[in-house]
Amino acid sequence: MKRLAFSFECQGARCGATLDSAPGTTGLLLVSGGNEIRAGAFNSQARLAAEIARAGFPVVRFDRRGIGDSEGENREFRRSRKDIATALHAFRALALQVDRVIGFGNCDAASALMLAGGAECDGLVLSNPWTIEDGEDDTPPPAAVRSRYVEKLKNPRELLRLASGQVDLKKLARGLRQASKKQSAPSSLAGEMREGIAGFAGPIRILLADADRTAQVFAERWDAEDPRIRRCSGADHAYSSTEASAWLRTQILEALRG
Structure with missing residues (x-):
């Protein structure tokens, strides 16, 4: 496994990215949440990419426009469809053996993938999707x-x-x-996300960390009987415990092998 830094152009802006190489024909496109750089909090996404690559699957991480090593305006997660799709095209051009790409995102990165209708990925792993509106109280439901x-x-x-x-x-x-209270207020963002993936043909996994407020709010605003939901008992937002981290890695690897 080798780690290669590269860049791609998205509507005139140069965007920084990293490929963790591996021989597999299925790859993972790791989308950053919030305004985090592609390494993730405490280098968490870089470590995850290395673990997935060691299992045989190439991984690309990238900084969307206006973040980290990337030029341009930060358009936030709601308007990042083009950033994700362009990163995917760069992935396919760089790792020519890859014929299938799974998109993974935690928090509003999951929301971004949903709003983008999957952003041309072949499958999705959506962790703790963000459904809280701007200015809304984020207390537990x-x-x-x-x-x-x-x-x-x-x-x-x-x-x-x-x-x-x-x-x-x-x-x-x-x-x-x-x-x-009976339940949380409805969220138009959740509705947009639901519409975004309604026509997505590929497999989807929705991962929820049970101890995470973001996941709890999502669960109350989503169909509780959705068979795509998988829960990690006691896990926090970042799956920071050893057990939760292993569970997350297993979920991603199962999606890649599916």
Whole structure:
């Protein structure tokens, strides 16, 4: 496996990218979330790319326009379709043996892939998709809060903390008010994402980290019976524990081998 830095042009702007080479004919296009550079937080995406490449699958990461090593205006995730599709074309041109590409994104990178209708990828792995509108409160949805309080009531230590006055009553009151609501407000963004992948013909996996607020909000705004959903119990947004990281890697490798 070799790591190669390269660049491609997207509507007149040079974009920085990295290829982790491997002999496989299926590749992974790793889309960055938020305004993160392609290495990811604490180099997490670079490490993931290396692990996937060691398993035999080439991986391309890139900085969309206006981020990291890339020129141009930062158009945010809602308007990144062209960046993703152009990175995919560059991937195919550089790794000529690749005839199938799976797109992977966490948080609003997953949302970007959905809004772009898959951005010409052959399959998608969508992790903790972002469905929270600009300016909207990102507190956990009512169902998640209720579940959390049920678990606390089963724990004798938590009951002792409450009885001994160690619990912030104002915070508790806010939580109870949130738990009393029926559900989160609807999201037009979730609707746009649903429409975006409605006509996508390739396989899709939706990965949800159960302890992550973004995933909890998505779950409440999506079809709970969607068979494409897979959950990682206790995982945080970044799958930072050893167990969660291994689970994420397994999910991606299964999609690549599918």
